[in-house]
Amino acid sequence: MLSSLKFAGLVAAAFVAGAQAETHTVTFTNLCGEGVPTLKANGVTLSTGGAYTSNGPLEAAIAYLDVGCGANGEGCTMVETTLVNPTTAGSGSSTDITLISPHTFSVTTGFGYYNGCDGAGADCTSASCSTAFHVSTDTGVQVACQTDNVTDL
Template structure:
């Protein structure tokens, strides 16, 4: 006979499995510049002003920059663009890059790296001619992909 207690136990187990399966991604900042505010935005909304930010689900088309006199969306500054998403098919996971496409321009040394998956994958931009940045929209070879679930990202300024 199927009892209420067995049903309650099954429902509780289902909630635990669902909680474990939830997609999350955390973006953290290391600011070694001694000035400026690390900023993370998505769709024009500020998600973080320096503290770690955790998305509960995909983080799509976010931008990050050290606000040292930048425009509202990082104009005039070195900008990191990222989409952090669990892959649903080969090649559909996370992608991050550094952009210097106008109106963005080099402002401070900036780098990023994945952690909790794809450890060691990332890029650094230490001067205005950095080969690891987008200068035009066709520079797609500078994107750094990660095909790991729940990957996190650290962004460093002035390293």
């Protein structure tokens, strides 16, 4: 069974709220028929399936489909993201998929940016996908977006 989880809004689904406010919204599309999409930052659960909007930067967040994963996605495919408006060149949002132990391939997973950097993102459909971190030096799999208030899907 090929099932997948898409992180819609997981790379800064951001909308301008007011004059210069920074916001980022993470949205999930669970095509697996099981599991609970989970978004965490700093050990705090921010969402278990519903859209989550951050009023300001969303830093060092993780997302995964909880199908028997550990408390921080251990044993599962995980998406890591920092959604932030760039203040200098190269300092904006960055998102990746990780399969670095203790994370392992559990379900097809993907993410994408919208409302800026449209279409930029990645999908991982197998344990050997080239779009995920397998070791810490696989930095080429990080997907950056240097646009304010970008949306991720």
